[in-house]
Amino acid sequence: MSHYYSENPNVPLKTRTIEVFIRGQYFKFITASGVFSFGKYDEGTRLLVENAILEKDWRVLDLGCGYGAIGIVVAKFVDYVVMTDINRRAISIAKKNLKINNVRNAEVRWGNLYEPVKGQKFHSIITNPPVHAGKEVLREIVINAPKHLYDGGLLQLVIRTNQGAKFIKSLMEQTFKDVRELAKGSGYRVYAGIA
Numbered sequence: 001m002s003h004y005y006s007e008n009p010n011v012p013l014k015t016r017t018i019e020v021f022i023r024g025q026y027f028k029f030i031t032a033s034g035v036f037s038f039g040k041y042d043e044g045t046r047l048l049v050e051n052a053i054l055e056k057d058w059r060v061l062d063l064g065c066g067y068g069a070i071g072i073v074v075a076k077f078v079d080y081v082v083m084t085d086i087n088r089r090a091i092s093i094a095k096k097n098l099k100i101n102n103v104r105n106a107e108v109r110w111g112n113l114y115e116p117v118k119g120q121k122f123h124s125i126i127t128n129p130p131v132h133a134g135k136e137v138l139r140e141i142v143i144n145a146p147k148h149l150y151d152g153g154l155l156q157l158v159i160r161t162n163q164g165a166k167f168i169k170s171l172m173e174q175t176f177k178d179v180r181e182l183a184k185g186s187g188y189r190v191y192a193g194i195a
């Protein structure tokens, strides 16, 4: 079975380019079959990106970058972004999307969860997590986040209200000094955990 979170999706490659207006700017994204949100900009991702706290001098990690929907927008507002994913097709599409959006202050790295950023710290980790990969993966993302955040750094994530929000919020409350709800709407919640 091939999922958007497989290392090598086995569905034939199809691409579709979309244009989106987000955080006051236009972006063009190549989207692909076998990569999350083919042919569209995900609504949960939009709620997260529109409401994320970003500062000019920040280094940010986009964990599970897909075609680059989060990292590429965020790069316009911060100093540097590292984008990672386990799906090799996502990695190749995200690299192309960096180029077509003239983003030079970001890079894409392949690998599982935090492996590509071993020993590195960020001001924020921003993610639309792979809920379908299972609770264990969500748990790993949340509980290991503080190791990769500076003191006071933020894990910012979006989750469907009816698909894991309670689980994630309580996990974040056990892991972080404080947890805030940054936004809600269209069946999603955006949470920030402060390390």
Ligand SMILES: C[S@@+](CC[C@H](N)C(=O)[O-])C[C@H]1O[C@@H](n2cnc3c(N)ncnc32)[C@H](O)[C@@H]1O
Residues within 6 Å of the ligand: 004, 005, 006, 036, 037, 042, 045, 063, 064, 065, 066, 067, 068, 069, 070, 084, 085, 086, 087, 090, 111, 112, 113, 127, 128, 129, 130, 131, 133, 137
């Ligand atoms: C819900 S999608 C979000 C994609 C993109 N950030 C967006 O908002 O459109 C989650 C992403 O996490 C990736 N992913 C799943 N399991 C992973 C893992 N173990 N390590 C790294 N990335 C993973 C998937 O391939 C997918 O691209």
